[in-house]
Amino acid sequence: MPESLIAITDALPYLIEGAGVTLIVVAGAMVLGLAFGVPLAIGQVYGHPALRRTIGVIVWFFRGIPLLVLLFLFYFGLCTALDINLSAFTVAIIVLGLISSAYQSQIFRGAILALPEGQFKAARALGMSDLKAIAFIILPQALRLSVPGWSNEYSIILKDSAVAYALGVAEIMARAHFVATRTYQQLPLYLTAGVIFLVLTYLGTKGLRILEEKVRIPGYSSQGV
């Protein structure tokens, strides 16, 4: 067996373990992004003008600063300055989650604005408060419309998570780099890392496609005409 193949098979279990770490970081960031993204979107669509502007600034901040800068700013900057003891792993999830909440809020905002105005009117006409109308009429529809956008968001966070390597998080890239520098098998190892990312992208987007089909409202096509 050529040396390169041996290097790959030897490193594979170690890299796949890293894929587990990557997936936890990505899942954590997506969930955090969802938890913050929904209220941000609602605030930006329905909120008081001052609230909208504030949210606009938050979104601008997290979309405007490179991931690597934010990671260093939080991990080496804020955590040190405020004397907070957080692991690199946790910081990676928080930073990726905050960035994702900015992007996801815009996915949700677009979805909310895409709904016909009449949906809110009909809910109000029944005597629903605005909060109930948002919770029971607007969000269930807007979240469905957001699934295709999520698929995009997932693949972006997945790849962005590799940057967490810079903090020393033991994800796929960090492990590939670690093995590559010791075995001098850079080409096969980085190639393997790339293939693992491709597989994860495929599985995730496939899963979201299934989700999209599952939550589809009967009578609406997800195929286009």
Add this chain to the structure above:
Amino acid sequence: MTTPILRIENLSKRYGTKDVLKGASLTVNKGDLKILIGPSGAGKSTLLQCINFLVKPDEGRVWLEDAEVHYTHKGDLCAYRQKVGMIFQDFNLFDHLNALENVRIGLVRVKGIGKREAGERAVRELERVGLRDHLQKYPAELSGGQKQRVSIARALAMDPKVMLLDEPTSALDPELIGEVHSVIRDLGANGMTMIMATHQIGFASSLASEIVFMEDGRIIEKGTPEKIFCHAENTRTREFCSKITELYGETR
């Protein structure tokens, strides 16, 4: 028999520099069917939407059963809207809910009735509008006439004191108008108080207790169908009625 159930006084609405509603007043008695007619842009739809404050009027007051509606108070407004059913031109069914859920959601989420009891009530209301066999269908799977009947059932389930119908058949194919009209006719026969904007003159004249002609944001003239369609005092009313009769057929 003349208990005013709904009274509106001097409702006005302006968008930018355009006055779309200029001081409309109306008294609706129990069991009345008031029909609003008038050209597009006359303010019929704005008037209806101002009555339940989906559009906030700039001026004017509304009373329901002698109690003034304090629409700036959110709780009062929600309580008032429960008693005023609204039917929209383009149905506005909740797209993610099937027919049964569309009718049930107000009962469950607004009135706080248990799901099972609310479901039974929803089935009864859907039966009443002839949709017993379509409970599980989603809006996208229903015809326009069926959608409008679901929306009527949705409004009825809330036990409204008065119903506002904003051109309920204008978005329908001609052959589907009849099924919606027959539901509205049944409602009227059962004593439901209604205010309806429509261009269906034949239907209006056979059913209305009063025709209200609007133009340019004002109520120009009101009276029995007989009076408005045959002996209107105002020239504009006469012109409009003869035009619309040409378009939509005989008034009788």
